[in-house]
Amino acid sequence: MSLLLEEIIRSVEALLKLRNRNQKPYVDPNLDPVLLVPGIAGSILNAVDHENGNEERVWVRIFGADHEFRTKMWSRFDPSTGKTISLDPKTSIVVPQDRAGLHAIDVLDPDMIVGRESVYYFHEMIVEMIGWGFEEGKTLFGFGYDFRQSNRLQETLDQFAKKLEAVYKASGEKKINVISHSMGGLLVKCFMGLHSDIFDKYVQNWIAIAAPFQGAPGYITSTLLNGMSFVNGWEQNFFVSKWSMHQLLIECPSIYELMCCPYFKWELPPVLELWREKESNDGVGTSDVVLESYRSLESLEVFTKSLSNNTADYCGESIDLPFNWKIMEWAHKTKQVLASAKLPPQVKFYNIYGTNLETPHSVCYGNEKMPVKDLTNLRYFQPTYICVDGDGTVPMESALADGLEAVARVGVPGEHRGILNDHRVFRMLRKWLNVGEPDPFYNPINDYVILPTTFEMEKYQESGLEVASVKESWDIISDDNNIGTAGSTVSSISVSQPGDDQNPQSEALATLTVQPQNDGRQHVELNAVSVSVDA
Numbered sequence: 001m002s003l004l005l006e007e008i009i010r011s012v013e014a015l016l017k018l019r020n021r022n023q024k025p026y027v028d029p030n031l032d033p034v035l036l037v038p039g040i041a042g043s044i045l046n047a048v049d050h051e052n053g054n055e056e057r058v059w060v061r062i063f064g065a066d067h068e069f070r071t072k073m074w075s076r077f078d079p080s081t082g083k084t085i086s087l088d089p090k091t092s093i094v095v096p097q098d099r100a101g102l103h104a105i106d107v108l109d110p111d112m113i114v115g116r117e118s119v120y121y122f123h124e125m126i127v128e129m130i131g132w133g134f135e136e137g138k139t140l141f142g143f144g145y146d147f148r149q150s151n152r153l154q155e156t157l158d159q160f161a162k163k164l165e166a167v168y169k170a171s172g173e174k175k176i177n178v179i180s181h182s183m184g185g186l187l188v189k190c191f192m193g194l195h196s197d198i199f200d201k202y203v204q205n206w207i208a209i210a211a212p213f214q215g216a217p218g219y220i221t222s223t224l225l226n227g228m229s230f231v232n233g234w235e236q237n238f239f240v241s242k243w244s245m246h247q248l249l250i251e252c253p254s255i256y257e258l259m260c261c262p263y264f265k266w267e268l269p270p271v272l273e274l275w276r277e278k279e280s281n282d283g284v285g286t287s288d289v290v291l292e293s294y295r296s297l298e299s300l301e302v303f304t305k306s307l308s309n310n311t312a313d314y315c316g317e318s319i320d321l322p323f324n325w326k327i328m329e330w331a332h333k334t335k336q337v338l339a340s341a342k343l344p345p346q347v348k349f350y351n352i353y354g355t356n357l358e359t360p361h362s363v364c365y366g367n368e369k370m371p372v373k374d375l376t377n378l379r380y381f382q383p384t385y386i387c388v389d390g391d392g393t394v395p396m397e398s399a400l401a402d403g404l405e406a407v408a409r410v411g412v413p414g415e416h417r418g419i420l421n422d423h424r425v426f427r428m429l430r431k432w433l434n435v436g437e438p439d440p441f442y443n444p445i446n447d448y449v450i451l452p453t454t455f456e457m458e459k460y461q462e463s464g465l466e467v468a469s470v471k472e473s474w475d476i477i478s479d480d481n482n483i484g485t486a487g488s489t490v491s492s493i494s495v496s497q498p499g500d501d502q503n504p505q506s507e508a509l510a511t512l513t514v515q516p517q518n519d520g521r522q523h524v525e526l527n528a529v530s531v532s533v534d535a
Helices: 002-019 065-072 123-132 154-170 184-194 196-202 217-226 233-238 242-249 299-306 325-340 375-380 396-400 423-432
Strands: 034-037 045-049 055-059 075-078 083-086 091-094 140-142 176-181 203-209 271-279 287-295 311-314 317-320 348-355 357-365 384-390 408-413 457-462 465-477 489-497 506-514 521-533
Touching: 034 123, 034 154, 034 184, 055 065, 065 242, 075 325, 083 091, 123 140, 123 423, 140 154, 154 176, 154 184, 154 196, 176 184, 184 196, 184 203, 184 325, 196 203, 203 423, 217 242, 217 299, 217 357, 217 375, 217 384, 271 299, 287 299, 299 375, 348 384, 348 396, 348 423, 384 396, 408 423
Parallel strands: 034 140, 034 176, 176 203, 203 348, 271 357, 348 408
Antiparallel strands: 045 055, 045 091, 075 083, 271 287, 311 317, 357 384, 457 465, 465 521, 489 506, 506 521
């Protein structure tokens, strides 16, 4: 029944956006600055030619994507510096800085038209925040980075420090609200742990969204053994192949830092399971199929053996790419930095995590009929997952275990990347960023549905019917005095749903009242009621 009410509310929100699409963006000079920090693969990367200085986008792109990716992005880890260095000596990887850093984290392939939403990253959040009164380069900024690198690479941390200082000065020396997504949360926490004084100087709030604080065990295990696709469906035909991505990530410290944290006390420890064929002890040469199970540290032996013969063909040259123990040692020290990081006393921390989706936790290869005989062939096996609650990528247990003193930890039903576009997340951000007038009745912890709080909703049953009512309102803010009306206007909206075996017959009716503009604000109020047959 509440779905009908949500459908009405979304229709009204779309209507309000449509009628105001030609208005100049409202700028609120009183807002504190926001810095958006993406996760892995969430930044546009360009390759710079050392000879002529030309830049070419290598992540993300459509035409020639796989070839350019392998040529310009494949790299090797240097244990003396902790940096992964591109194999191509004639180019280096940089992040474009247009639009105060927002260009690199907005739409990852601006040239893509069909299926463009598949490469949206912070796009909808940026659009939403501009609608709240934020201004690019004044109160809204982005920090893209080379996601191949370690989250504690000093070069990246130096860039982050410079970004914080630049944002602070550009906004009139106002303290910053940092909003991170996914692995961006690990980068921020590493910086906070290693440069607490700088973090304390410039940051007032840190909001982590879908951060894998204790790793993403199931997802990363299959990534190291099989590769990963950042885009699903038909669009992946235009992007980098799964195995080309694997050959890059096997030399990326960031991926090793996303592996399961072995020292965290998991409610159910993640495991790697293998159906193996073993010779029996009956003396006649028969074999048995057994299920082997490896915990996180034990599974490293499997990674080592399965990737022992892994090679990549780079410009006609065969390059060995085994499981990299030097990176593993580096990643272990990174996890120690993450575990010891403390929140400065003056900084407030908020944690938004995804729920209600089956999320890979443990991974199994082979089965009783088709066991794994040779570990070097593991890349050809399709993994099956033992799942737990989470956002489809990061288990809820990992995202919750931030190890910090949080003002709030709020679970939102949603997918790992899609949660950035969730209207419930937007409502929380408005509250925590002090956007607009404060709503004393809004509690983000209860905001699991479109309805803001139970205070604004009533439910009751009567004569075999279930009735729900909701009140919702918006303020249209504009400096254009011509958009207002002379008096109030009232409109009606109705939605119905025929009953079937799964859902009862339902009907919802709403009244929309638009008040005249007053002092740059136009108030819109929705009163809706939904009725369904009580099952």
